[in-house]
Amino acid sequence: MTVDDNTREFDPDIVTDFSRRMSYGSYLDLDVLLSAQRPVSTPEHHDELLFIIQHQTTELWLKLVLHELRSARDLLRADQLQVALKRIARVKHIQKTLTEQWSVLATLTPTEYAEFRGFLGNSSGFQSYQYRAVEFVLGNKNRRMLSVFESDPAAHALLTELLEQPSVYDEFLRYLHRAGFAIPASVLDRDVTQAHTFTPELVETFRGIYENATEHWAEYEACEELVDLEDNFQLWRFRHLKTVQRTIGMKTGTGGSTGVTFLQKALELTFFPELFAVRTEIGAPGPAGD
Ligand code: HEM
Ligand SMILES: N[C@@H](CC(=O)c1ccccc1NC=O)C(=O)O
Numbered sequence: 001m002t003v004d005d006n007t008r009e010f011d012p013d014i015v016t017d018f019s020r021r022m023s024y025g026s027y028l029d030l031d032v033l034l035s036a037q038r039p040v041s042t043p044e045h046h047d048e049l050l051f052i053i054q055h056q057t058t059e060l061w062l063k064l065v066l067h068e069l070r071s072a073r074d075l076l077r078a079d080q081l082q083v084a085l086k087r088i089a090r091v092k093h094i095q096k097t098l099t100e101q102w103s104v105l106a107t108l109t110p111t112e113y114a115e116f117r118g119f120l121g122n123s124s125g126f127q128s129y130q131y132r133a134v135e136f137v138l139g140n141k142n143r144r145m146l147s148v149f150e151s152d153p154a155a156h157a158l159l160t161e162l163l164e165q166p167s168v169y170d171e172f173l174r175y176l177h178r179a180g181f182a183i184p185a186s187v188l189d190r191d192v193t194q195a196h197t198f199t200p201e202l203v204e205t206f207r208g209i210y211e212n213a214t215e216h217w218a219e220y221e222a223c224e225e226l227v228d229l230e231d232n233f234q235l236w237r238f239r240h241l242k243t244v245q246r247t248i249g250m251k252t253g254t255g256g257s258t259g260v261t262f263l264q265k266a267l268e269l270t271f272f273p274e275l276f277a278v279r280t281e282i283g284a285p286g287p288a289g290d
Pocket of ligand 1: 054055058059105108113123124125126127128131240243244247248252253254255256257258259260262263266
């Protein structure tokens with residue numbers, strides 16, 4: 001049938017009565033989701049909705065990132081490397097979306113932001129427990145971060161649990177050990193509540209994998225997936241830093257930090273330092289001159 005009024009006919013079996021059926025809105029709990037944007041500025045500033053939605057969408061994606069990374073960690077523990085890599089592949093796509101999303105917030109000018117920034121009080125992304133949880137699962141542990149969550153028992157409990165559990169990297173290194181690769185005992189028995197720190201012996205182990213990639217293909221691929229993950233994480237941090245710089249310049253942060261200077265230091269944090277260090281060594285003679 002031709003439609004000249006630029007509308008589409010309903011197909012005959014399209015369901016319209018949801019009085020007793022599950023609908024799109026009820027399945028997704030849209031009443032809850034869409035009533036959670038509550039600007040605090042008075043009179044309400046036009047751009048605060050953008051600010052809230054940018055953060056809320058980030059938190060939703062972080063929820064999925066955490067779900068996938070915790071699963072990847074557990075799969076590594078169960079020697080299911082390929083399935084773990086599938087989880088990481090999904091995380092990489094989410095990270096790309098999150099990094100791209102900064103361009104939406106960059107439409108907020110410094111003048112517009114200054115008009116409602118005062119209403120934010122001391123709230124800050126520094127208090128994002130899901131962001132901290134992702135850092136912890138990837139191995140950048142820092143017990144001091146828990147202090148921010150004393151008044152949020154659920155967040156505090158989650159971060160304590162993740163602090164005490166081995167990270168994705170811990171489980172990957174244990175996996176490599178079980179697969180016969182040389183992993184120092186100091187790494188296998190390390191206190192997992194601390195941040196992972198650079199261990200030169202691991203660089204040699206990775207060098208063995210990279211220089212014999214065809215022989216150790218699965219491990220080689222896993223190493224490169226982890227490098228992508230860290231790379232993407234750093235790109236997000238960098239876009240955050242640049243957005244902060246163009247929006248508040250060198251002002252101190254609402255969370256109490258020095259702002260840009262503080263965020264710059266986060267770019268020096270690393271999850272998998274040996275996977276980056278191995279790049280320097282590839283093709284060069286080994287420590288014993290072999
Ligand atoms: C105009 C927008 C933004 C500005 C001006 C801004 C500013 C800042 C500043 C100054 C800090 C340092 C802590 C403090 O003293 O407050 C910070 C931390 C943080 N912000 Fe933002 N931010 C913005 C948007 C966002 C968005 C959209 C997110 C996404 C959830 C986010 C997440 C974070 C996180 C996770 C931290 C902690 C980083 C760390 O510990 O290294 N921020 N932000
Ligand atoms: N720290 C920001 C405020 C801010 O961006 C913010 C405030 C409340 C909730 C999340 C935020 N995002 C990132 O820090 C500032 O100093 O302007």
